[in-house]
Amino acid sequence: MSRTLITGLQLIGNNFSGEGDDTFRAFDPRQQQWLPQEFREATTGEIDAALNLAAKAFPLYKKTTAAQRAAFLEAIADDIVSLGDELINVASAESGLPLPRLQGERDRTTGQLRLFANTIKEGSWVNARINTGTPDVRQMQIPIGVTGIFGASNFPLAFSVAGGDTAAALAAGCPVVFKAHPAHPHTSYLVATAIRKAILRTQMPEGVFSMVHGTSHETGQYLAAHPIVSAIAFTGSFRGGKALYETATRRAVPIPVYAEMGSVNPVFFLPGILREKGPALAMQLLQSVTLGVGQFCTNPGMFITPSEDAAAAFISALQQGIGAMSGGPMLTPGILDAYHNGIRLLQQTGAAVLGAAPDTAQQATPYLLQVSAEKALENPAICHEVFGPSSLHIHAGSIDELYQVARKLEGQLTATIHGTEADLQQHADLVDILREKAGRIIINGFPTGVAVNQSMVHGGPWPATTPAAGTSVGTAAIYRFCRPVCYQDFPAYLLPPELQDSNPMHIWRLVNGDFSNTQK
Amino acid sequence: MSRTLITGLQLIGNNFSGEGDDTFRAFDPRQQQWLPQEFREATTGEIDAALNLAAKAFPLYKKTTAAQRAAFLEAIADDIVSLGDELINVASAESGLPLPRLQGERDRTTGQLRLFANTIKEGSWVNARINTGTPDVRQMQIPIGVTGIFGASNFPLAFSVAGGDTAAALAAGCPVVFKAHPAHPHTSYLVATAIRKAILRTQMPEGVFSMVHGTSHETGQYLAAHPIVSAIAFTGSFRGGKALYETATRRAVPIPVYAEMGSVNPVFFLPGILREKGPALAMQLLQSVTLGVGQFCTNPGMFITPSEDAAAAFISALQQGIGAMSGGPMLTPGILDAYHNGIRLLQQTGAAVLGAAPDTAQQATPYLLQVSAEKALENPAICHEVFGPSSLHIHAGSIDELYQVARKLEGQLTATIHGTEADLQQHADLVDILREKAGRIIINGFPTGVAVNQSMVHGGPWPATTPAAGTSVGTAAIYRFCRPVCYQDFPAYLLPPELQDSNPMHIWRLVNGDFSNTQK
DSSP states (O other): OOSSOOOOOEEETTEEEOOOOOEEOOEETTTTEEOSOOEEOOOHHHHHHHHHHHHHHHHHHTTSOHHHHHHHHHHHHHHHHHTHHHHHHHHHHHHOOOHHHHHHHHHHHHHHHHHHHHHHHHOGGGOOEEEOSSSOEEEEEEEOOEEEEEOOSSOTTTTSTTSHHHHHHHHHTOOEEEEOOTTOHHHHHHHHHHHHHHHHHTTOOTTSEEEEOOSSHHHHHHHHHOTTEEEEEEESOHHHHHHHHHHHHSSSSOOOEEEEOOOOOEEEEOHHHHHHHHHHHHHHHHHHHHGGGGOSTTOOOEEEESOHHHHHHHHHHHHHHHTTOOOBOOSSHHHHHHHHHHHHHHHHTTOEEEEEOOOOTTSBOOEEEEEEHHHHHHOGGGGSOOOSSEEEEEEOSSHHHHHHHHHHOOOEEEEEEEOOHHHHHHTHHHHHHHHTTEEEEEESSOSOOOOOSSSOOOOOTTTTEESSSOOSSSGGGGGGGEEEEEEESOOGGGSOGGGSTTOTTOOOEEETTEEESSOO | OOSSOOOOOEEETTEEEOOOOOEEOOEETTTTEEOSOOEEOOOHHHHHHHHHHHHHHHHHHTTSOHHHHHHHHHHHHHHHHHTHHHHHHHHHHHHOOOHHHHHHHHHHHHHHHHHHHHHHHHOGGGOOEEEOSSSOEEEEEEEOOEEEEEOOSSOTTTTSTTSHHHHHHHHHTOOEEEEOOTTOHHHHHHHHHHHHHHHHHTTOOTTSEEEEOOSSHHHHHHHHHOTTEEEEEEESOHHHHHHHHHHHHSSSSOOOEEEEOOOOOEEEEOHHHHHHHHHHHHHHHHHHHHGGGGOSTTOOOEEEESOHHHHHHHHHHHHHHHTTOOOBOOSSHHHHHHHHHHHHHHHHTTOEEEEEOOOOTTSBOOEEEEEEHHHHHHOGGGGSOOOSSEEEEEEOSSHHHHHHHHHHOOOEEEEEEEOOHHHHHHTHHHHHHHHTTEEEEEESSOSOOOOOSSSOOOOOTTTTEESSSOOSSSGGGGGGGEEEEEEESOOGGGSOGGGSTTOTTOOOEEETTEEESSOO
């Protein structure tokens, strides 16, 4: 299956290592079989070795120039591309995701790496601030230290080994010890070899990146508790993120945990637009709910309509449409089980089935469920995320009830409103309410699809993420791995280039309160 | 003593309230007597009432324009000035701080309010980011919600009721429920009346500011645990800050705690500068150590010299100079006791007295203590903060030992290096080590004196503050009370002015990756 020899080992600094005896294998969810390659679980000795190398690398890596780090990120992107079809085939086998989706995800991954490379080459991201006078004080962002980053199951490339978190941390100047997701160890291994090649090629210090395998929570907890680690980034379940948060905040020296823990991403439909184009919106909603077998953090797991009248045609179109939707294999058997259990639980707590696609063995079945706003308001647990291709219709009896649902929402990655101009003008306060609940508000669109650029926010109030003041997608993600430092009365020869009077990088700076990109 | 009637009540919204039966009084540390005015401790009912009003005020307050909030901040500054000498006299009586110091602190306090007013009027602080295309996404900082803010004992104006934290939170758009420090309740009361006047004058929503009194930790814990509170800001002891952090991170919905918990602010002296001007530096160090009876978070509580040879004249000048230093009354009897206990404990753990000023009854005596680097490295507890006019000399036997001390430091608000150009060129790596330990690095100066401007960082790695990515002084302090939100595909009429194509506020924005302050 593979042209690169996949050894199933950890990457500790620039060397592969397999000290432990415990092994695990990946599962092919389409073929419903375990893949033959054995992967070694990392021992604590190997994790220590990775962290010690990272600690040694940090003083060297933080002193690399932005251009050097950019070249490193670009080399990683190039080396990922060089893995060719093998990477895509391997990822597809162990995730069940189709090839075109993974090709797109590879583009996104290399695109992210290049976007961060461009961001640090341009340089203004450091938020340089200069106040001359007595004293002379100059501030900029510096890297926070060694980071522990966790791969997510649902994006084996873009939120994994060389994904957005790794790109942001490396761009900032932080070494990364990466905990690979056990659902895609072949893919992780291949990407780690690409990073290793880039390290050697661009002469980065050994230890700037290591990758360990682990199927147990203990590996992650060990990382979060380790004194060498200065920050954790994680994308996954609420339970997993919360456990890391608890460990990290109870250490002798607490550290930040940037955990993206999912969301139900409520979609609100206002009366006018339902009347105007309910059936068309129904089809778009179904597409968004079932896209990628619903395996997105931004999957619209809940939608709300304001009254029976306005929603009748819309609901009827949904009921007709759902039968034609296709499910598919999910990422892992565990995720598939959790999905169908989640649907059963929803029914037990009082949700009715509004419609479903036909059942297929070993595949997730798309579902629409329904519950009254009254019941949802009584029992907030009914509004928790069910990861997969389903959505829960919250059937409000009136616009007032719709507002009550909005006000009672937990923190979300996204919240969406569909409305005509008249709807939106009349219900501008709904935007206002939802702004307090989510990191991204979408008008007349769907939450799936997360643009990677300067303006994206992929984060939101607890329990969507911790802390709310972060994003794990887009260039602002770099600030999670930084802190500000102030240089007071420094002679020019000790100042970093970003803060020197001559502004050699021509970056934008706040000089005595005014923005400029010239010399001081 | 007072022309404004000081009633000793809480300010709950726009009304004064005294529901509880427990009272306390303030102490005059110069006259060594309790002041007559009784202050009521807040009941949990009063705190609930303040928080409920704040929660009601938030949706209104966040919609005020930047110009309206700026006018509010400026009105607070004006109304503080209008309190005249009474404020200064009252603050002096209950803090023991001299009048000129308090006049300066009042200027700093009103200056901070006006600086934040100017910052939000200018508007670029929101970090607006726009990416046009499909989708169209636009990001800016929004206020986080209701904040609970704690007054510090050592700055009864600048880090208290209308101090930097309150100014930053109100500027961001967050209502404030303020827990007054029980050491200066008269001052707190007067400043609260000024804020109340400003609220009424500028027609801000009731509840945007309330103030409660409390002498027990329970009041603070109640605030930190309350579901209405979205962030905590605190300046004080490590124990106090840590207790709030623990409560806030263990809530059902965790919230950020911005705690400034103090620091020993190490000062490193390199060999060349000691030879060149040891005695002069000794006098400057003594001034910094004893300034304001040492009651600053940035007091240089520790200094390090590299060898006996280089330091001999410096140490001898310190020993001669310390006798002429004057102590003074400390803020509270508890702080005075803790200071002298701290000095005794240091001696018990092996520090020798290098010199001291003459003892004065009921006043803090300036002390210099000394310990070998070897002992300090063995026992890190010896390097903990003793709040008051003392400093611990860490006597390194060699430059290597000095580096070992630097490497072993805990997180600090500041770290300082004194050196000639030759020293600094030779020991540039010391800057590099200290940058990982502190929020502000000072060359050839002293840490006392914290400039309030765009570039200041008053923060640092744990245990100096939590989290390290914050500052409690300077305009960047506003970001502690914000989070980013992304508006996707919004029609113009729903966008905040900061994100509209026409850029009506002419703010600096990152538009498709490029900075500009023109229209899109």
